[in-house]
Amino acid sequence: MNDTLPDHHNWPKPGMLYSEAVRELHATIENDWDSVKQSACQTAAGRALWKHVVHDPLAELFAGEKYLISLYEKIKKDRLNNAREVSGVILAVRTLWFESKLEAAVKSFGGAAQVVLLGAGMDTRAYRLECLKESDVYEMDFPEVMQMKDTLLQAAIESITEPSQLSLTAKSLTRIAADMKDEDWFKKLLESGFIPEKNTVWILEGIIYYLPHSQAMGVLKTIADSCRITQTVLLADFMNKQSTTLSTTNFHFYSDWPDHLLPTLGFSDVNLSQIGDPDADYGLFHDPHNLFNKLRGLPRSTQNHPDDGTPCCRLYLVQASGSPNQTVTRPDSS
Numbered sequence: 540m541n542d543t544l545p546d547h548h549n550w551p552k553p554g555m556l557y558s559e560a561v562r563e564l565h566a567t568i569e570n571d572w573d574s575v576k577q578s579a580c581q582t583a584a585g586r587a588l589w590k591h592v593v594h595d596p597l598a599e600l601f602a603g604e605k606y607l608i609s610l611y612e613k614i615k616k617d618r619l620n621n622a623r624e625v626s627g628v629i630l631a632v633r634t635l636w637f638e639s640k641l642e643a644a645v646k647s648f649g650g651a652a653q654v655v656l657l658g659a660g661m662d663t664r665a666y667r668l669e670c671l672k673e674s675d676v677y678e679m680d681f682p683e684v685m686q687m688k689d690t691l692l693q694a695a696i697e698s699i700t701e702p703s704q705l706s707l708t709a710k711s712l713t714r715i716a717a718d719m720k721d722e723d724w725f726k727k728l729l730e731s732g733f734i735p736e737k738n739t740v741w742i743l744e745g746i747i748y749y750l751p752h753s754q755a756m757g758v759l760k761t762i763a764d765s766c767r768i769t770q771t772v773l774l775a776d777f778m779n780k781q782s783t784t785l786s787t788t789n790f791h792f793y794s795d796w797p798d799h800l801l802p803t804l805g806f807s808d809v810n811l812s813q814i815g816d817p818d819a820d821y822g823l824f825h826d827p828h829n830l831f832n833k834l835r836g837l838p839r840s841t842q843n844h845p846d847d848g849t850p851c852c853r854l855y856l857v858q859a860s861g862s863p864n865q866t867v868t869r870p871d872s873s
């Protein structure tokens with residue numbers, strides 16, 4: 540076995556949280572937020588606990604102790620039991636995939652773009668990615684989440700040991716409070732300074748499946764429409780239908796074939812990867828017989844594992860792009 544991951548003794552421990560003020564803010568999150576909003580802290584915990592591969596020094600601050608400790612315990616158990624997939628690995632792969640594609644997209648635009656993160660949660664890329672230094676970043680999430688992010692940052696200023704972590708790397712950062720189920724989300728983006736004519740990278744990371752079908756399609760259509768105005772790149776993860784059974788209350792939108800859907804909306808170029816594909820592996824799967832490799836070996840139309848009948852839950856990482864005057868090519872259905 541190729542043991543590229545730290546063992547259960549050596550997995551990097553989460554650092555403990557900064558101050559009483561930060562702890563109190565996280566108590567509010569735990570007591571007052573629903574599970575959809577709390578998912579913002581869970582993904583931050585994933586980035587914090589995979590810090591040997593994901594560089595996100597603010598992730599612990601935004602995750603909070605509850606999620607850090609519970610994920611750390613799961614990871615230690617997985618490593619001790621030699622589990623084929625270590626908890627949080629999907630998040631680590633997803634983060635690295637989005638970052639490499641974002642960097643490439645911004646570079647293809649000559650180093651300057653607008654970057655819109657929908658369902659931004661506790662994302663900190665505007666503080667840490669050098670590739671964004673000429674770019675204007677827009678983050679959108681529920682009002683409570685955007686407000687809490689500001690408040691946590693303020694509270695951290697007093698206690699953080701390396702204040703440079705709190706300075707912006709991006710050219711600018713604008714936070715927009717909006718519920719994307721409401722039709723006015725795009726109007727709010729425009730009112731916040733977003734310029735439709737400027738080259739734009741849209742990041743929909745861990746968000747689209749939380750939306751009901753019609754709203755999710757509306758969001759994708761709005762982004763696709765921008766391909767007619769300017770150079771546009773969409774980076775998004777999609778659940779297949781079986782994945783939405785993991786939370787019947789929170790997950791709604793799915794697509795088994797996003798690479799077929801997106802061209803019908805107006806994107807000209809669509810690439811789809813699955814976790815474990817060569818561009819979505821990052822050497823993080825220590826066991827070749829992991830679930831993701833097993834899934835990749837099955838046709839995408841397979842709904843249940845032939846071995847044990849369990850649902851084939853897939854997460855698709857999708858890059859789509861378009862620009863004025865480009866023709867739309869549709870992938871064949873093979």
Ligand SMILES: C[S@@+](CC[C@H](N)C(=O)[O-])C[C@H]1O[C@@H](n2cnc3c(N)ncnc32)[C@H](O)[C@@H]1O
Nearest residue numbers: 576578579582658659660680681718719720745
């Ligand atoms: C799983 S988290 C992902 C956060 C971030 N993109 C990341 O990868 O760390 C999902 C985020 O989507 C946000 N979200 C879900 N539904 C939303 C809606 N209708 N409007 C705005 N934000 C929403 C949640 O508040 C949460 O921050």
